[in-house]
Amino acid sequence: MKVFNCLLLFISAAWTSFGSERPNILVFLVDDMGMMDTSVPFMAGYDGQPEKHPLNELYRTPNMERLAKQGIRFSQFYANSVCSPSRVSIVRGQASARHRVTQFISPDMNNAGEFGPKDWQWEGIAPGVVTLPAILRHKGYRTIHSGKAHFGPVGSFGELPQNFGFDVNIAGCAYGQPGSYYGEDHFGFAKKGRERRAVPGLQKYHGQDIHLSEALTLEIKEAIGDAVEDEEPFFAYMSHYAVHTPFQSDERFAANYEHLDLKPNAKAFATLIEGMDKSLGDVLDELDRLGVAENTLVFFLGDNGTDAPLGDTHEIACAAPLRGKKATHYEGGLRVPFIAAWAKRNESSAVQQTLGIPANRLSDQVGTVHDIFPTILGVSGIQTKEMVDGMDLSPALVGGILDRRTEFLMHFPHQHRSSYFTSYRLGDWKAIYHYHEEGDGRYELFNLAEDRSESNNLAESRRGELRRMMRAMVEALDAADAQYPLALDGSERVLKPEIPQ
Numbered sequence: 448m449k450v451f452n453c454l455l456l457f458i459s460a461a462w463t464s465f466g467s468e469r470p471n472i473l474v475f476l477v478d479d480m481g482m483m484d485t486s487v488p489f490m491a492g493y494d495g496q497p498e499k500h501p502l503n504e505l506y507r508t509p510n511m512e513r514l515a516k517q518g519i520r521f522s523q524f525y526a527n528s529v530c531s532p533s534r535v536s537i538v539r540g541q542a543s544a545r546h547r548v549t550q551f552i553s554p555d556m557n558n559a560g561e562f563g564p565k566d567w568q569w570e571g572i573a574p575g576v577v578t579l580p581a582i583l584r585h586k587g588y589r590t591i592h593s594g595k596a597h598f599g600p601v602g603s604f605g606e607l608p609q610n611f612g613f614d615v616n617i618a619g620c621a622y623g624q625p626g627s628y629y630g631e632d633h634f635g636f637a638k639k640g641r642e643r644r645a646v647p648g649l650q651k652y653h654g655q656d657i658h659l660s661e662a663l664t665l666e667i668k669e670a671i672g673d674a675v676e677d678e679e680p681f682f683a684y685m686s687h688y689a690v691h692t693p694f695q696s697d698e699r700f701a702a703n704y705e706h707l708d709l710k711p712n713a714k715a716f717a718t719l720i721e722g723m724d725k726s727l728g729d730v731l732d733e734l735d736r737l738g739v740a741e742n743t744l745v746f747f748l749g750d751n752g753t754d755a756p757l758g759d760t761h762e763i764a765c766a767a768p769l770r771g772k773k774a775t776h777y778e779g780g781l782r783v784p785f786i787a788a789w790a791k792r793n794e795s796s797a798v799q800q801t802l803g804i805p806a807n808r809l810s811d812q813v814g815t816v817h818d819i820f821p822t823i824l825g826v827s828g829i830q831t832k833e834m835v836d837g838m839d840l841s842p843a844l845v846g847g848i849l850d851r852r853t854e855f856l857m858h859f860p861h862q863h864r865s866s867y868f869t870s871y872r873l874g875d876w877k878a879i880y881h882y883h884e885e886g887d888g889r890y891e892l893f894n895l896a897e898d899r900s901e902s903n904n905l906a907e908s909r910r911g912e913l914r915r916m917m918r919a920m921v922e923a924l925d926a927a928d929a930q931y932p933l934a935l936d937g938s939e940r941v942l943k944p945e946i947p948q
């Protein structure tokens with residue numbers, strides 16, 4: 448893969464001055480969880496203060512509330528619109544336009560789409576690329592993967608997390624959704640028609656009345672316990688299959704939603720959220736029981752916007768007051784929850800004093816999935832010259848302001864709910880280019896500071912702003928050496944965004 452104009456990441460070796468104790472890292476990643484799918488208010492009002500919305504009243508996430516009280520959360524944290532691009536960005540530190548995993552990875556066939564670039568990185572994580580777990584493992588961390596992988600198709604190098612840096616792989620494979628969430632179904636192996644997507648490696652729970660979220664939690668707790676017993680620092684990547692489809696109710700929590708006027712799949716979705724939340728609480732409790740909670744830094748996030756089954760895909764419904772949902776170009780498809788916190792606060796802890804995260808703070812700084820890689824290396828005191836697009840979020844995690852421009856490039860030259868588009872945020876503005884619409888391309892332009900619901904398209908009335916934004920979008924795409932969709936006429940002509948007159 449060609450890489451141009453990358454930022455070089457140099458991280459100071461700050462950690463060495465604080466002795467040999469390094470923080471453990473827990474990345475708690477929830478599949479298809481948007482930032483409104485929780486009782487924790489992540490949305491800031493126009494005054495910057497946390498603002499509760501009806502969806503915050505619907506969902507029950509007491510353990511996210513507990514974590515949020517202990518740390519800082521972001522009102523503007525961005526992921527890609529679908530799974531694999533974000534997952535690869537997390538372990539590589541690069542924007543999807545650069546690493547070229549721009550579509551979710553179909554496990555069995557190249558799903559570039561009819562007009563998509565056929566040589567996109569369908570094979571996901573390729574041999575030889577530098578990954579976050581490989582760096583951490585090299586530096587002495589026990590690297591543990593539990594849950595959904597979705598880093599490469601069947602038979603590829605990227606299929607299995609143990610190929611690119613994880614010591615332990617619990618239940619990770621090429622598939623992005625489980626055959627079944629139920630132990631009675633053997634997580635899919637015993638469910639007719641779902642065997643192909645069955646979750647591997649959990650045979651000991653087959654036939655039991657147990658939900659997948661619980662089985663993954665029990666397994667990662669054991670793996671973390673092993674690392675602690677061996678006195679190794681750990682990087683635990685708890686990647687829930689929940690709350691992705693199939694929306695199978697987590698019966699432990701069904702009674703909490705029975706009385707609501709919702710369709711069955713929306714109730715089931717809410718139980719999957721609560722089951723995931725219980726897992727978070729159980730892992731935090733286990734860290735405490737093992738005596739490592741004060742020394743463990745937790746990053747909670749989602750991998751794309753919500754897929755809640757609550758209404759029109761492209762309107763204000765699933766992520767209200769944000770517009771759109773997973774796989775669309777609107778904020779509801781791109782914004783995810785993000786919390787950073789020590790697993791147990793202790794302000795006199797020497798380790799925690801190296802990153803003094805304030806309690807119960809909502810930050811308005813813009814973070815992205817490709818910031819996770821440099822942030823974890825930064826707080827672990829590990830230097831690398833790896834080329835990344837992200838930056839170390841530490842200045843924002845301690846309550847400050849990031850020294851960079853507010854920017855997020857989301858490039859999608861494929862087909863899905865929204866197809867063949869590039870979305871680009873810069874400052875308060877967001878421009879979207881639709882390659883195949885209205886001849887030379889259709890534009891949308893929103894001022895997010897005034898119009899967070901993306902209800903007022905200013906592409907016609909603010910032509911100068913649109914031109915400026917489109918020039919910046921094209922520059923960002925060029926800098927990432929992005930791939931483009933083909934024209935609709937079958938000519939193999941590659942389309943680039945047009946800068947309007």
Ligand code: CA
Nearest residue numbers: 478479530750
């Ligand atoms: Ca996802």
